[in-house]
Amino acid sequence: MKIAISSDHRGYQAKKRIIEMLKNAQHEVNDCGCDNAESCDYPDMARIAAGRVSKSESDRAILICGTGLGMSIAANKLRGVRAALCHDELTAQFSRKHNNANVLCLPADLIGDQLMSLVVNSWLNTDFEGGRHARRIEKIDAIEKDFCEGA
Numbered sequence: 183m184k185i186a187i188s189s190d191h192r193g194y195q196a197k198k199r200i201i202e203m204l205k206n207a208q209h210e211v212n213d214c215g216c217d218n219a220e221s222c223d224y225p226d227m228a229r230i231a232a233g234r235v236s237k238s239e240s241d242r243a244i245l246i247c248g249t250g251l252g253m254s255i256a257a258n259k260l261r262g263v264r265a266a267l268c269h270d271e272l273t274a275q276f277s278r279k280h281n282n283a284n285v286l287c288l289p290a291d292l293i294g295d296q297l298m299s300l301v302v303n304s305w306l307n308t309d310f311e312g313g314r315h316a317r318r319i320e321k322i323d324a325i326e327k328d329f330c331e332g333a
Contacts, residue, residue: 188231193246228256
């Protein structure tokens with residue numbers, strides 16, 4: 183799977199660990215920055231990696247900042263992106279099963295390395311259920327089309 187990943191300065195160390203985990207699992211990883219722990223702005227980082235999903239250049243993306251909130255807000259502004267902030271395995275699984283999330287947002291300051299790895303693995307290995315959930319995703323897509331067309 184092609185996975186874009188980015189972080190702000192607060193998520194930089196976690197991003198490095200997750201990249202290694204993804205590569206060990208044979209995923210194709212595109213590191214979209216940031217490249218060090220110096221202060222940077224999360225909207226810029228979210229736009230790059232989630233933008234790859236929006237443009238169909240990556241299958242999915244993972245975004246990491248201190249709380250994950252800023253990344254999820256920014257990423258969800260991009261067409262076709264369904265970014266989910268997940269704090270545990272259950273939210274990761276349901277973001278995929280029911281919401282077909284294509285961007286995972288993580289809180290580097292709020293969960294430890296072991297839990298973060300479990301969340302990433304759950305998210306990557308859970309499939310979208312479709313069915314009644316597909317109808318709901320179509321409604322989300324319609325909202326995006328109605329309110330964001332030409333924006």
